Amino acid sequence: MTDKDIEKIAQRVAELLYEKAHAEVSFDIPEEDEEQLLLAELAKAMTLLDSYLQKEQYDKCAIIQNKIKRIENKLNKL
Numbered sequence: 001m002t003d004k005d006i007e008k009i010a011q012r013v014a015e016l017l018y019e020k021a022h023a024e025v026s027f028d029i030p031e032e033d034e035e036q037l038l039l040a041e042l043a044k045a046m047t048l049l050d051s052y053l054q055k056e057q058y059d060k061c062a063i064i065q066n067k068i069k070r071i072e073n074k075l076n077k078l
Contacts, residue, residue: 034078035075035078038071038074038075038078039075041071042068042071042072042075045064045067045068045071046068048060048064049061049064049065049068052064
C-alpha cells in the first residue's frame with residue numbers, strides 16, 4: 001500500500017467520523033410544558049377580556065372570566 005492509498009483511507013475515515021459526529025448532534029426544540037401553555041392561554045384570555053370590556057360586551061366578559069378562573073385553578077394545581 002502506498003502513502004497515497006494510506007492518505008485516501010485516512011481522509012475517508014476522517015470524513016466518516018465527521019459525518020457521524022454531526023449526525024448525532026440533536027437540535028431538539030424542547031416542548032412547552034403545561035405551565036407555559038396555560039400561561040399563554042391565560043394571557044390570551046386576559047387580552048380578550050380587556051378588549052371586550054372596552055367594547056362593553058359584558059356577556060362575553062363573563063364567559064372569558066370563567067375561562068380565566070378555570071385556567072388559574074389549573075395553574076394552582078401544578
